[in-house]
Amino acid sequence: GQQVMQIPQYQHVQEGEDFTTYCNSSTTLSNIQWYKQRPGGHPVFLIQLVKSGEVKKQKRLTFQFGEAKKNSSLHITATQTTDVGTYFCAGRAGYGNKLVFGAGTILRVKS
Amino acid sequence: ETGVTQTPRHLVMGMTNKKSLKCEQHLGHNAMYWYKQSAKKPLELMFVYSLEERVENNSVPSRFSPECPNSSHLFLHLHTLQPEDSALYLCASSQDRGYGYTFGSGTRLTVV
Numbered sequence: 135g136q137q138v139m140q141i142p143q144y145q146h147v148q149e150g151e152d153f154t155t156y157c158n159s160s161t162t163l164s165n166i167q168w169y170k171q172r173p174g175g176h177p178v179f180l181i182q183l184v185k186s187g188e189v190k191k192q193k194r195l196t197f198q199f200g201e202a203k204k205n206s207s208l209h210i211t212a213t214q215t216t217d218v219g220t221y222f223c224a225g226r227a228g229y230g231n232k233l234v235f236g237a238g239t240i241l242r243v244k245s
Numbered sequence: 246e247t248g249v250t251q252t253p254r255h256l257v258m259g260m261t262n263k264k265s266l267k268c269e270q271h272l273g274h275n276a277m278y279w280y281k282q283s284a285k286k287p288l289e290l291m292f293v294y295s296l297e298e299r300v301e302n303n304s305v306p307s308r309f310s311p312e313c314p315n316s317s318h319l320f321l322h323l324h325t326l327q328p329e330d331s332a333l334y335l336c337a338s339s340q341d342r343g344y345g346y347t348f349g350s351g352t353r354l355t356v357v
Binding site: 138164165167169175176177178179181182222224226232233234235236237238 | 247285286287288290293301303335343344345346347348349350351
């Protein structure tokens with residue numbers, strides 16, 4: 135079945151450093167979504183990418199969808215302590231198909 | 246408040262008990278979901294309801310029984326659970342199945 139892998143599993147950065155998490159799917163995706171879960175919280179929807187090669191920005195966050203629509207990345211510029219949490223990608227192979235979540239990347243930020 | 250409310254927030258139950266988890270969404274969405282989140286595992290989809298019809302049952306044991314009486318409410322009935330069922334159970338909703346999900350705060354379930 136469809137699998138979504140995320141790397142790294144865990145990253146600890148100094149405040150002000152950049153951070154990137156990568157998501158790879160075993161199948162071509164129709165869209166990919168990103169979520170953030172703060173410690174003790176629940177996943178919160180950040181964004182959805184649909185087009186091949188699409189790049190979207192939200193303040194210090196940059197999201198990218200690969201040309202082949204099988205991979206995606208989330209880049210955070212100049213991390214802050216408020217960025218702490220687990221970042222999940224979730225991919226869908228087609229409309230109506232189930233959304234498959236990656237295992238997430240845990241981000242810790244040292245101040 | 247996310248617009249998706251789950252109760253209770255915490256639940257401890259014995260293996261012979263019967264309990265129910267409740268989810269209510271105030272967003273006018275037409276699809277609702279149950280997910281299980283265990284430590285060090287990806288979010289596991291359990292059930293999907295679209296327009297009150299169950300459209301997906303992801304090989305979930307029969308000791309978990311969902312119910313969707315209307316598009317705003319979703320229940321997960323639990324009976325004779327096992328300790329390995331201890332996890333965070335998350336409800337989510339979306340407008341159609343192709344859009345972002347809004348998650349509730351979850352129910353932290355412990356089976357003793």
